[in-house]
Amino acid sequence: MADRPKFYITTPIYYPSGNMHIGHTYTTVAADTMTRFKKMLGYDTFFLTGTDEHGQKIERKAEAAGVTPQQFVDKIVAETKDLWKLMNIEYDDFIRTTDERHVKIVQKIFRQFYDQGDIYKSEYEGQYCAECEAFWTPSQLKEGNLCPDCGRPCETAHEESYFFRMSKYQDWLIDYIQTHPDFIQPSFRANETLGFLRKKLSDLCISRPKSRLSWGIELPFDPDYVCYVWFDALINYISGVGFHRNQEEFEHWWPASYHLIGKDILTTHSVYWPTMLKAIGLPMPRTIFAHGWWLTGNTKMSKSLGNVVNPMDMVERYGVDAFRYFLLSEMSPGNDANFTEEAFVARYNSDLANDLGNLLSRVLKMTLRSGGVIQPPAELTADEAELNAEVDKAVKAMESCLLAMKFDQGLAAVMNAVRAGNRYMEKTAPWSLAKEGELARLNTVLYTAADALRRVAVLLAPVMPSKMADLGAALGYNRNDFAALKISDLKTKKSDLAGRTVQDCDALFPRIQFEAAKEAAAKPAKQDKAAKAAKPAKAAAPAGVVNLIDIADFAKVQLRTAKVIEASRVEGADRLLRLRIESGGEERQIVSGIARWYTPESLAGKSIVIVANLRPAKIRGIESAGMLLAAKEGDTLRLVTTDGEIASGAEVG
Numbered sequence: 001m002a003d004r005p006k007f008y009i010t011t012p013i014y015y016p017s018g019n020m021h022i023g024h025t026y027t028t029v030a031a032d033t034m035t036r037f038k039k040m041l042g043y044d045t046f047f048l049t050g051t052d053e054h055g056q057k058i059e060r061k062a063e064a065a066g067v068t069p070q071q072f073v074d075k076i077v078a079e080t081k082d083l084w085k086l087m088n089i090e091y092d093d094f095i096r097t098t099d100e101r102h103v104k105i106v107q108k109i110f111r112q113f114y115d116q117g118d119i120y121k122s123e124y125e126g127q128y129c130a131e132c133e134a135f136w137t138p139s140q141l142k143e144g145n146l147c148p149d150c151g152r153p154c155e156t157a158h159e160e161s162y163f164f165r166m167s168k169y170q171d172w173l174i175d176y177i178q179t180h181p182d183f184i185q186p187s188f189r190a191n192e193t194l195g196f197l198r199k200k201l202s203d204l205c206i207s208r209p210k211s212r213l214s215w216g217i218e219l220p221f222d223p224d225y226v227c228y229v230w231f232d233a234l235i236n237y238i239s240g241v242g243f244h245r246n247q248e249e250f251e252h253w254w255p256a257s258y259h260l261i262g263k264d265i266l267t268t269h270s271v272y273w274p275t276m277l278k279a280i281g282l283p284m285p286r287t288i289f290a291h292g293w294w295l296t297g298n299t300k301m302s303k304s305l306g307n308v309v310n311p312m313d314m315v316e317r318y319g320v321d322a323f324r325y326f327l328l329s330e331m332s333p334g335n336d337a338n339f340t341e342e343a344f345v346a347r348y349n350s351d352l353a354n355d356l357g358n359l360l361s362r363v364l365k366m367t368l369r370s371g372g373v374i375q376p377p378a379e380l381t382a383d384e385a386e387l388n389a390e391v392d393k394a395v396k397a398m399e400s401c402l403l404a405m406k407f408d409q410g411l412a413a414v415m416n417a418v419r420a421g422n423r424y425m426e427k428t429a430p431w432s433l434a435k436e437g438e439l440a441r442l443n444t445v446l447y448t449a450a451d452a453l454r455r456v457a458v459l460l461a462p463v464m465p466s467k468m469a470d471l472g473a474a475l476g477y478n479r480n481d482f483a484a485l486k487i488s489d490l491k492t493k494k495s496d497l498a499g500r501t502v503q504d505c506d507a508l509f510p511r512i513q514f515e516a517a518k519e520a521a522a523k524p525a526k527q528d529k530a531a532k533a534a535k536p537a538k539a540a541a542p543a544g545v546v547n548l549i550d551i552a553d554f555a556k557v558q559l560r561t562a563k564v565i566e567a568s569r570v571e572g573a574d575r576l577l578r579l580r581i582e583s584g585g586e587e588r589q590i591v592s593g594i595a596r597w598y599t600p601e602s603l604a605g606k607s608i609v610i611v612a613n614l615r616p617a618k619i620r621g622i623e624s625a626g627m628l629l630a631a632k633e634g635d636t637l638r639l640v641t642t643d644g645e646i647a648s649g650a651e652v653g
């Protein structure tokens with residue numbers, strides 16, 4: 001293990017403020033594929049992902065949901081892990097910023113910076129929205145000085161804060177970027193960072209007063225403050241591999257080989273993080289790679305815009321491997337890509353069902369017709385040499401492209417080899433050779449085509465691990481032996497294919513009739529064969545609906561009508577109200593983040609709907625038993641009530 005080259009890759013740690021969508025899934029699939037490929041090149045690998053759980057956004061979401069921030073994130077983290085399992089993501093560790101192993105390291109680094117004079121206290125001046133209790137930077141403000149969240153005017157305000165002396169490292173950073181061309185990739189992103197560094201860098205405000213935000217890591221030398229969420233989050237890349245906890249492990253993995261990120265978090269990674277590492281005294285990661293965005297229409301797919309595509313729906317309809325293939329082949333990683341289901345189906349049908357599926361079914365059919373065992377080749381001709389050369393090209397291209405994160409180009413080269421395989425079959429016409437009894441030539445052709453398929457399947461295995469193991473099994477391999485093949489096995493002239501007995505398999509990638517699939521998804525009773533093959537197993541979600549649940553899941557939630565007896569404000573928490581309610585003769589207390597929309601007086605006597613069986617939680621130290629339902633759109637919130645009088649405690653559903 002000690003002699004093997006090392007490869008440590010990270011994804012951003014995602015905000016568990018809502019469920020992950022295709023954007024997050026793309027980065028995680030890319031990191032997983034890269035890790036699998038590096039393993040096949042003989043590397044010792046480590047793949048870290050996780051969640052970024054502190055900060056105001058999460059605190060507010062939890063408040064609105066009537067649960068504690070910890071309860072809120074625990075639920076989404078569990079769902080995120082389920083999604084990664086479904087996507088066949090094999091991470092080595094999942095770091096959460098609420099893990100004690102992380103919190104301690106953040107505090108240690110804070111202490112180190114403070115002791116070495118890299119942190120000082122000063123006054124922060126900025127545009128403050130009193131309603132949202134938030135400071136905004138000039139670029140975040142709307143129309144001059146309006147709050148981007150609630151649209152109210154902001155005012156200049158001051159706040160005592162701690163600052164990191166980031167400006168001290170500006171010249172060093174510029175020089176480092178200029179002398180390390182691989183440090184920020186693609187190279188135009190390095191230029192973007194250098195452009196940003198042309199202005200004088202300010203010091204970074206890295207604390208938030210607890211009076212404004214309590215959901216964060218407490219500063220080790222001042223309990224009135226918590227750490228700024230980005231300062232906390234970036235440290236995951238070292239706390240996740242043992243910094244200050246397991247020095248041997250840490251030194252084995254650090255510096256990271258790749259921080260894979262989206263373009264919107266370039267500055268935090270290419271300016272904040274390197275200067276923080278420099279101040280800690282650690283070497284820089286080798287490459288920070290910023291990919292583009294997945295768009296719907298021409299807009300960034302985003303949780304807050306609500307225009308997301310749920311990866312689970314795509315997997316349910318078309319299978320995980322095809323979806324992984326689409327994500328990596330459709331996006332050219334420096335640029336944005338538009339997501340449409342039509343584009344997915346078009347690529348699936350042309351690359352997987354047509355090209356790859358055809359080659360496999362031809363090889364299997366012909367071999368089965370000739371006894372089912374792959375025979376050694378006889379004399380090789382120029383046609384074999386041509387096909388082998390195409391596959392050699394694909395091996396080379398896949399290696400060089402994947403190492404540069406150019407998944408789309410690597411996969412395109414592999415598909416070229418597949419198409420060359422189909423041309424080879426058409427030209428050599430094994431069906432005619434069989435008819436004419438030219439057995440030696442037939443054996444050569446079937447062997448050569450099967451070997452091209454074998455090599456292609458090994459190249460595609462990091463992208464489609466499960467389907468390519470099926471393909472290996474069809475060629476007579478044990479699935480595990482096939483999965484253990486290395487890239488070096490593709491470069492030798494020897495192959496252990498001859499003598500293997502092929503297995504017939506169902507179409508690996510059945511063709512999707514998109515219109516039929518859409519129709520059948522809408523009317524499950526009338527599924528036709530083609531639509532079934534496309535696996536529209538359940539009715540499609542209505543447009544804009546994500547995370548479908550079954551009726552059994554819904555039945556777990558007990559919704560009841562209730563009457564508000566009285567309501568009062570919660571001291572020190574401007575957004576919260578404490579409600580005393582009665583439901584079916586039983587009284588209880590619910591804390592809810594609705595103070596911006598309802599005064600306590602307006603609530604008394606109101607009929608509302610509550611989630612009656614939500615586990616009680618403490619919000620700002622006050623017990624809350626249940627949650628009330630409200631509808632929210634933009635800045636408007638309205639409580640859900642019944643259409644006319646009905647007794648409190650009535651079941652809703």
Ligand code: MSP
Nearest residue numbers: 012013014015023052233234261262263293294301
């Ligand atoms: N928590 C921070 C990252 C901290 S890393 C130390 C964060 N989280 S995030 O959940 O908002 O975004 C995580 C990643 O998802 C980012 O790299 C972001 O670019 C990516 N994506 C979010 N929406 C995206 C698309 N529509 N398309 C592609 N990736 C996008 O930022």
